[in-house]
Amino acid sequence: MPQSKNKKLPADPVPRETELALMRAMLRVRRFEEKIVEVYGAQEMKTPVHLSIGQEAVAAGVCLNLKREDYVFSTHRNHGHLLVKGAAMASMVAEMYGRAGGCSGGKGGSMHMVDPSVSCLGTSAIVGGSIPLGAGAALASFLRGDGRISVSFFGDGASEEGLFHETLNFSSLKKLPALFVCENNGYATNSRLCARQAHSDIARHAGAYCIPSVIVDGNDVLAVHKAAVEAIAHVRSGAGPFFLECKTYRWKGHVGPDCDHLKGCRPKEELDQWMERCPVKLFKNALLKSGVLSVPVLDAMLKEIDAEIAAAWRAALAEKMPLPEDLYKDVYRQGIF
Amino acid sequence: MPWTKVLIDKSDFEDTLGKQGLRGLSYRDALREGQEQLLESDPSVFLIGEGIDDPGGVFGSTLNLHRKFPGRVLDMPIAENGLTGIAMGAAIAGMRPIFIHMRVDFLPMCMDLIVNHAAKWSYMTGGKVGVPMIIRSITGRGWGSAAQHSQALHALFAHIPGLKVIMPAVPYDAKGLLISASADGNPVLCFEHRWLYDFTGYVPAEKYAIPLGKGVVRREGKDITIVALSLMVYEAIKAARELAAEGIDAEVIDPRTIKPLDEEMIFASIKKTGRLIVADTGSRTGSFACNIAAAAAEKAWHDLKAPVRLVCMPDTPVPASQVLENAYYRGKDDIVAAAREICRL
Ligand SMILES: Cc1ncc(C[n+]2csc(CCOP(=O)(O)OP(=O)(O)O)c2C)c(N)n1
Ligand SMILES: [Mg+2]
Numbered sequence: 001m002p003q004s005k006n007k008k009l010p011a012d013p014v015p016r017e018t019e020l021a022l023m024r025a026m027l028r029v030r031r032f033e034e035k036i037v038e039v040y041g042a043q044e045m046k047t048p049v050h051l052s053i054g055q056e057a058v059a060a061g062v063c064l065n066l067k068r069e070d071y072v073f074s075t076h077r078n079h080g081h082l083l084v085k086g087a088a089m090a091s092m093v094a095e096m097y098g099r100a101g102g103c104s105g106g107k108g109g110s111m112h113m114v115d116p117s118v119s120c121l122g123t124s125a126i127v128g129g130s131i132p133l134g135a136g137a138a139l140a141s142f143l144r145g146d147g148r149i150s151v152s153f154f155g156d157g158a159s160e161e162g163l164f165h166e167t168l169n170f171s172s173l174k175k176l177p178a179l180f181v182c183e184n185n186g187y188a189t190n191s192r193l194c195a196r197q198a199h200s201d202i203a204r205h206a207g208a209y210c211i212p213s214v215i216v217d218g219n220d221v222l223a224v225h226k227a228a229v230e231a232i233a234h235v236r237s238g239a240g241p242f243f244l245e246c247k248t249y250r251w252k253g254h255v256g257p258d259c260d261h262l263k264g265c266r267p268k269e270e271l272d273q274w275m276e277r278c279p280v281k282l283f284k285n286a287l288l289k290s291g292v293l294s295v296p297v298l299d300a301m302l303k304e305i306d307a308e309i310a311a312a313w314r315a316a317l318a319e320k321m322p323l324p325e326d327l328y329k330d331v332y333r334q335g336i337f
Numbered sequence: 338m339p340w341t342k343v344l345i346d347k348s349d350f351e352d353t354l355g356k357q358g359l360r361g362l363s364y365r366d367a368l369r370e371g372q373e374q375l376l377e378s379d380p381s382v383f384l385i386g387e388g389i390d391d392p393g394g395v396f397g398s399t400l401n402l403h404r405k406f407p408g409r410v411l412d413m414p415i416a417e418n419g420l421t422g423i424a425m426g427a428a429i430a431g432m433r434p435i436f437i438h439m440r441v442d443f444l445p446m447c448m449d450l451i452v453n454h455a456a457k458w459s460y461m462t463g464g465k466v467g468v469p470m471i472i473r474s475i476t477g478r479g480w481g482s483a484a485q486h487s488q489a490l491h492a493l494f495a496h497i498p499g500l501k502v503i504m505p506a507v508p509y510d511a512k513g514l515l516i517s518a519s520a521d522g523n524p525v526l527c528f529e530h531r532w533l534y535d536f537t538g539y540v541p542a543e544k545y546a547i548p549l550g551k552g553v554v555r556r557e558g559k560d561i562t563i564v565a566l567s568l569m570v571y572e573a574i575k576a577a578r579e580l581a582a583e584g585i586d587a588e589v590i591d592p593r594t595i596k597p598l599d600e601e602m603i604f605a606s607i608k609k610t611g612r613l614i615v616a617d618t619g620s621r622t623g624s625f626a627c628n629i630a631a632a633a634a635e636k637a638w639h640d641l642k643a644p645v646r647l648v649c650m651p652d653t654p655v656p657a658s659q660v661l662e663n664a665y666y667r668g669k670d671d672i673v674a675a676a677r678e679i680c681r682l
Contacts, residue, residue, distance in 0.1 A: 046659050047481035098481065098658030109481035109657030125485045126442065127415050160414035161446075188415050190391035196414040264392040322656075324664035331653050 014222060018064075019292050020301075022221050025060035026280050028305050029080040032089070035309050036079075036096070037257040045096050047109035050077040054219075054251035057279035058183050059084045061224025062151060062244070065232050069119055071141075071150035073134040076111045076125040077183075077250075081153050087115035089308065093316035100326065101319035107330060119148075127188070128161035130154050131180070135171045138178035138241075149177040149235045157188025159202045168209040168241070175240035179231055180206070182245045183218060189254045190265045206243035218246025219279040222286075249274035339539040341553050343507060343574045343591075350537045362540035364533045365397040367508035368473075371515040372399065372435060374544040376406045379433060382519060385411040385424060386437030386473075395437055396475065396534050417443050421450035421472075425524075428470040429458060433519055438474040441528065442488050447472075455524040456499035471518045473527045476567075476618060479662060484654035489619040491528045491566075495596040495628070501525040501549055502596040506570040508538040510593050513547030521549060530568040530618065552599035554606070558588035561612040561676050564603055564629055565591060569616035569648070569668075576672035585680050595625050603629065604637045611642035614675050616667075621649035643682045646675035 033051045040049065052059065059080030063072065066085065074081040083089060088103065095102030096110050103114050111125035121137065124130055134152025141148040158164055159182060171178045182202045186193050193200055203213035214231065216223045224246055231242040251271065253260030261268045287293035339359055344350045350361045362370065375382045384399060390412050394400030403410035413420050417438070424434040438444060444451070455468045477487045495502045501523055505511040511529070518525035555570060556577050565573035570591045577587035588606050592599055607613055613633050617626035626647045633645055648671045656665055 047483075047657055048486075095657075098660065100658075102658075104657070106658030106661060107484070107654075107656045109483045111483060111485070112657070125483075126446070157415040160416045162416065162418050189388045190393070191388050191412050195412050321660045322658050324660060327651065327653055327656060327661045327664040 014225065016292050018225070019222075019287060021064055022060050022225055023283055023287060023293065024301055024305070025064055025084045026056040026221060026283065027302060028308070029056040029059055029083050030280050031302070031305050031309055032083060033079060035313065037252075040257040046098060047096050047111070048255045049096070049110045049257065050255050051252045051257065052077050052080045052250065054274060054278070055183055055185060055248045056080055057221035057224050057283070058153075058181065058218050058246045058248060061221050062179075062181055062228045065225065065228045066149075066151065069148050071119045071121060071134065071137040071148065072153070073121070073130040073137070073151065074113075074123040074153045075127070075130050075155065075158070076123070077155070078113050078123040078153075079110070082113050082115060082120050082123075085115075085120055086118040087113065087120055090312040090315040091115070093312045094319045097316055097319075098321065099316060099319035100322040102316075105326070105330060106322045128154065128158040128163050131158060131161075131164050132167045134180070135167045135176055135178045138171065138176040139174065142174065142176050147236070149179060149232060151179045151181055153181050153183060155188065156182060156184040156186065156193050156202055157191075157196070158182075159205060160188075160196060165205065165209075168206065168211060171241040172209040172211050175238065177235050177238070178241040179235050180211075180241060180243045182243070184245055184247050185250045187250070187254070187266070190260070201245065203243055203245040211241050211243050213243035213245065215245045215247065218248030219274075219277050219282065221279055221283050248279075251275060341555060342538065343555050343570055344536065344538050345571060345575065347537045350539075354539045359539045360542060361537045362508050364508045364511050364529075364536050364538075367512040367538075367540045368398040368515065368529070369400060369402065370540070371512035373402060373405070375433075375435075375516060375519050376402065376409060378544060379519070381431060382433045382435065383409040383411065383427075384435045384437060385413055385420065387413055387415060387439065389437055395439060396531065398534070399437065417446035418450060421447040422454065424470055425450060425455050425458075425468055428468045429466050433469045435471045435473060435519070438472070440486055441474040441476045441490050442485050444472070444474055444490060444494075451494070451500070451524070452497050456497045459523065460499060467522045468524045469519070469522045470524050471515065471527055472524070473529065475529045475531050477531050478666070481657040481659070481662070482655070483657040487655040489528070489617075489650070491526070491595060492619050492623055492625040492628070494526045495625055496623075499524070500596065501594070502528065503549060503594045504528045504567045505593060506533065506567050506591050508536065508540045510547055512540055513545050514549065514593060516544060517546040517549055520546065525549070528567065532568050536571075547593070549594045550597035550599055551594070552590055552592040552602040554588060554602070555591050556587065556589040558586040558610065560586045560610055561588065561614065561680055562603065562606040562610045563587050563589050563614045563616060563672060563676070565589060565616040566595065566625065567618050569618055572668040573616055573672055575669040576676065579669065579673050580676050583677070585676055587676060598629070598632070600632055600636070603633065604640070607633060607637045608640045611640055612679050613641065613645045614648060614672060614679070615645070616648040616672055617650075619650060620652050621647060622652050624649045643679040646679055648672050648675055
């Protein structure tokens with residue numbers, strides 16, 4: 001199957017409710033991570049945070065189109081994926097504060113979020129880990145014939161690992177219900193893509209394994225959404241895996257709440273250009289212009305989101321710290337399953 | 338001897354060796370200088386690793402070397418396994434690569450090439466083809482680095498015949514062991530600890546080599562032998578100071594290389610003290626501390642007056658929450674407690 005690069009997207013209008021839901025999902029991720037930026041300096045959130053500010057359109061455009069039982073696997077940069085998939089916000093926050101009531105019992109921190117109730121079975125901070133695990137969950141669905149699909153989110157850097165290629169090959173061979181979503185933000189830590197690959201389109205690898213793919217503007221949430229709808233339909237139909245590459249950009253440093261251009265990690269002009277193309281701002285302006293959104297509706301939406309975030313923080317901080325002896329729990333899962 | 342001194346902080350250095358006009362260098366700068374001198378003196382040496390040419394420069398240990406040696410300090414794709422093979426291929430074809438990982442935790446990605454290939458090449462080729470390659474990696478600790486970013490896996494590699502394993506604890510050794518490792522002609526894994534990077538110690542400006550397999554007595558004592566690896570050397574020195582106040586005179590041995598291991602130095606010390614504690618940064622089961630204890634049980638049994646005690650990390654992955662991190666890490670207090678216990682037996 002040839003790679004269908006920049007395939008024409010369906011012209012059907014997106015329903016108003018969907019547009020509002022996309023807007024809301026992006027704002028929710030943005031405000032959540034901005035809150036992390038705000039509190040991080042207090043040094044109470046003792047976990048390395050990899051923020052996705054600037055990349056929210058990908059999480060929103062893909063995860064809103066998934067069912068609760070569809071699997072999502074993610075990376076060190078996982079907050080957006082889990083939030084939009086419906087993971088409990090307060091227990092994610094509690095995890096970042098090292099609380100016993102955190103989603104991983106304080107064992108994992110920001111890099112290892114989990115919420116099985118919404119089919120998020122864990123996130124790996126070893127680059128590439130999310131890729132075969134997602135395909136493995138797709139294999140489970142395939143063997144059971146239960147109609148679920150599985151999404152692996154990963155970065156451009158992860159596509160350089162051997163396991164990316166091994167997984168694509170196997171998934172294609174077995175026609176697994178797997179959706180591969182590459183968030184190509186142009187960097188792996190401080191290394192530019194051009195210092196690591198001879199080409200800048202990650203989706204071209206998919207063609208080598210006969211997996212259809214689309215490259216979209218990852219800062220255009222409608223484009224991501226439309227491509228995701230098609231991709232998910234393809235995967236769910238049993239036609240095999242699909243590869244979605246979203247070109248985007250992260251605003252903050254690789255890890256931590258600060259921008260890194262002053263440290264010489266990348267040119268300020270590059271960051272400025274991408275900030276001009278802020279996915280949240282672009283969509284907000286488009287919706288205000290088309291009348292789907294009004295200023296009062298937007299304000300109400302923001303107020304509601306901020307209230308949810310404030311409540312999540314309150315609930316998280318009210319959770320207890322683990323006991324020292326909890327160290328020894330969970331090395332093995334207890335009980336009979 | 339100034340290079341055997343363990344200096345807990347910078348002022349420690351300035352008050353002692355600095356006053357004698359000796360040059361102090363941090364651990365990171367010692368590593369950097371060692372690599373710089375290797376690059377200068379040997380055109381077959383090159384450095385490769387993820388982001389080694391970025392503004393952080395692997396916590397400073399490769400900072401700006403790419404400017405001084407263009408084309409010989411290489412950034413790479415996120416492809417540890419394949420690149421281990423590529424580095425090894427270059428090594429068997431006459432180069433001396435230094436492959437650098439920001440975290441020890443990325444080494445499991447490279448297992449096949451290290452364990453099945455690099456470790457065995459000399460043997461499988463009847464000694465005709467060697468692998469002169471260094472693999473540096475750093476153990477992280479704290480701030481919720483957690484299970485996938487704080488492991489100490491040196492014992493796994495020491496287990497594999499054909500590999501050599503160095504664990505420099507002080508700046509002097511970081512530079513000197515790296516220089517010997519590069520000349521060794523075999524695959525050498527260098528395990529560093531992130532918390533060592535800021536420590537300052539005496540480092541001569543010239544290029545010098547410390548033989549692999551030679552330990553050093555960091556502190557002489559007559560009552561108990563504490564063999565300590567990497568960061569645990571500092572914990573052991575602090576413990577020894579505390580024990581001294583209680584009348585327990587501890588000898589602290591830093592093997593520096595765990596494979597080959599300077600068993601003779603350890604046995605000689607046990608002969609004097611009759612008691613052994615081994616302090617290791619890895620988790621207990623299958624730890625390198627177990628190997629040292631086993632060697633003592635086999636070969637120094639008649640000199641031991643008390644059971645051996647191991648101070649290792651627990652058999653759990655490393656947790657994120659600070660409360661749990663504090664419960665996880667072992668150090669000075671555990672060494673002191675173990676020493677008190679076996680000295681009173
Ligand atoms: C196997 C492995 N190698 C290296 C690292 C260190 N590391 C963490 S994130 C990262 C960059 C990953 O880049 P990319 O996949 O593009 O994701 P992004 O951070 O851009 O979201 C690297 C090299 C790691 N965690 N795991
Ligand atoms: Mg990236």
